[in-house]
Amino acid sequence: MSINPNEDTEFNDALRKHGILPPREPTPPSPSPPPSPTFDDLLNDFTSSELQEFSEDAPDDETERIIAAYRKQRLADERKEDKKGRFGRVYPIGREDYTREVTEASNVDEEDDDNEKGTGVVCFLYKDGIPRSDRTFQHIRALATKYPRTKFVSIIGDKCIPNLPDTRVPMLIVYRKGDIRNQIVAWGADRERRQEGMCPCH
Template identity: 35%
Template sequence: MQDPNEDTEWNDILRQKGILPPKEEEITENEIIEMMEDKIHKANAGKSYEEMTLDELDELEDDEDERVLLQYRQQRIAEIKKLQQKEIYGSVKEISGIDYVKEVNEAGDGVWVVLHLYKQGIPLCTLINQHFAQLSRKFPATKFLKAVSTTCIPNFPDKNLPTIFVYFENDMKSQLIGPHTFGGMNLTVEDLEWKLSEIGAVKTDMEEKPKPKQRTTLTISSGRENNDDSSDDDY
């Protein structure tokens, strides 16, 4: 059975001829909020604070709390909608030199761009690309890019790899150049997230800087291990 409220040309013709009733108008969320605020206003009956009883003041306090919550909810809805409009990435895109201007310089208003220059065969570059994959999913409003270094900058020295450029609205905000900047292979995804949050490229939910990862040292000796508790009598 066809829905009489469905938006189709046939239903429009039937409504024009009076065969179908007019389509029911949907109540928007803003209209609901306005109705609630109107209800709160009427409940006060136009009285001043001095004219109200203690019970009426208690009711007013409850109504004021409800009004504040409604305003906060409306504000959060607007913020979420604005954020959702920007959440258009969610993955790492590979680019080359010919894409640089379009993908980086012309990324658009309010868009943070994080570009990783890398080269195959460099372990730390591989690690950062893995971290980028995780961070791009966590922060879909940020544009994560990667490019083989020499495809973007001819003769870019390998000693400067990995390198990360951070842009905002065609303005370079930061450069992270060389393995020492990242702490070598001890770099965790949390470390990188914190670095990018300090620049402003992502909004982290971490409350403090990650603690340095403990390095473990493996000692290999020839023959049997030196153990004070052992003696020749054990053999």
């Protein structure tokens, strides 16, 4: 008679007890069901306008109050983020604007910035018609959109620094708290550069 060692029988239990059959492998525990989402988790999936509708259609006053409070907090958070991301583009400046738009602007602390780190300002010096300068300008525009909390300004190189040689453009000067934190000269003159390798804004 053949014995199926995997069967759960008294006979197999006796054989295991005497060491004739190996012990049964323990049955793996059933996986725990995922926790039920909280009310906040559910609300997080909806837009502010959808939350407004849900609040109006709430089955009772308490639910309406909770949804309205959640929506109010969501709107406040969104406004705060909008204020932090207050730039988002490249601002052309002239030489007479430099102190105000670059040096002084880098001293402005963000709202709720307890560390008073100031604002990162990237000044891009360029010259039209120089291919590496034109390519870098494209990268700078993309970075300005990607990092809206950093201020990006552009100025023609020799309008900013008189007699600036073409060999030194494009140039990036990074300010924070009124000081120059980084300077990149003739970006892309030695080889083709990519946007990923040029984030001087932090």
